[in-house]
Amino acid sequence: MEQRIGSGSQPLEGAGFDPAFIPGLTPPASAEPEDVKDEDVTEDADSEETDPEAVDEVEEEAEEEAEEEAPVDGPVFEAADRRARVVADHRGVRLALDDQECEFRWDEIGAVEIEFPRFGKRFTVTVHTPDRRWYPIEIEATARSRFKEWDEQLDAVLDAYFEDGADDADVKEADAEEADAE
Structure with a gap:
């Protein structure tokens, strides 16, 4: 008895093979x-x-x-370790961990929080957005003395570019003007 090796059927063409095939309008x-x-x-x-x-x-x-x-005159905060990186400058805050990156413009940020533990060398920066989401990243410092330096640098950047405090000052001035008018 003879047996055939392989399939005896022909390959499918048309709608069974290509869902975009319409008989008479498009060729296979x-x-x-x-x-x-x-x-x-x-x-x-x-x-x-x-x-x-x-x-x-x-x-x-x-x-x-x-x-x-183009270089912009103004404060820049940058902290990095072997895996993570945080950069805050005139464009906003950029976080990177391994091959993942995210960037926040200043108008997309609700708050920036920093935290460093009592013991250990992990400096945490958390970016909070107005829609109640937060994005933390931990940077391992070479020494605990870097915490103070990073804190001062980040404060300088936030004071220069983050406009949340300016809005509060405008509200206080408007309230004071209304009180004087009465």
Whole structure:
């Protein structure tokens, strides 16, 4: 008795193989030669490069990046260990742990909290957002004496860029003016 090795059925084409296949309107995905696919891709890439709007967008993005990279006079806080990193400057607060990163602009931050234990060398920075979420990160200091230095640097950055205190001062001034008017 003879036995056949392998499948005797033909590979599926059409709707069973390609859900986007509509009989009579679109050819099966395997029917199109690879040369035609490559030409379409290169034509699309060429048309995007010559599109003036796309060129303008790329130039604007490059200008924005250059502005962000430009040095700004003002305090900067930076603390890092072998795994974690915290940077606070004119752009906001950036946290990084291993390969995960997040960035908060100053208008996205509700509060910044710092904490250091009585014993140990872990400095914790927690960013609180207005929607009641918090993002803590721990930095391992080389010595406990770094805690005071980091605290002073972060306070200077918060005083310079975080505008929560300015709003409270405006409210107090307005209340004082109303009291004087009465």
